[in-house]
Amino acid sequence: MVLTAPSILSANFLELGREIRETEEAGADFFHIDVMDGIFVPNITIGYFIVEQIKKAATLPLDVHLMIERPDRFIRNFIDAGADILTIHYEADSHLNSTLNLIRLLGAKAGVSINPSTPVSALEDTLQDADVIMLMSVNPGFGGQRFIPHSLKKIAALKSMITQKGLTDVKIEVDGGVTVGNAANVAAAGADILVMGSAFYNSKNYKETIQAVKEKTNSYGR
16 A cells, blocks of 8 residues: 655645644545755755654654765754654765664664665665665655656656565655546556645645545555
């Protein structure tokens, strides 16, 4: 079954408690939380204090995505704040395997993300140290962007690499431009977790949106 992870950055922060409750009632599987530093990506969002507040209100696992330079500096802070999955960028960490192992050591699942311009082959020696591989299907930094079509080939290539290495527990997460309309294609290519931002929080009915995604993808995933 393909899992859904609404991106809290697209929620109404003036009504964040209500948004969290309604997202959970809609049947989502995770909360996706984007952390941006204004250096690695051209935007600034939230820090671990806000993650801590979200953790107090949420019952779903927190999927925290660090789009920051030298993420190793803040691993403990975000895990202490409540991150259940902590994802760092291949492009932002010069000691990637060590950082992924630290995330696991501190009790969270370790994720690694690559930008659209980074080939899947760059992860070949990292897969065994990760629980989640996140493929960015837009250039990171801003919500509401359109899905980059060639991302489907990258998802399929990553799926093949994971299968060949026998790493069946490693999940593929896709972040960027995922909608009800393209969810089936993304899942068919091999995605296990779909991040949805504006396509979810701008929809008229959260529950119907989740149900539509589940119906379109129920024959895919693990």
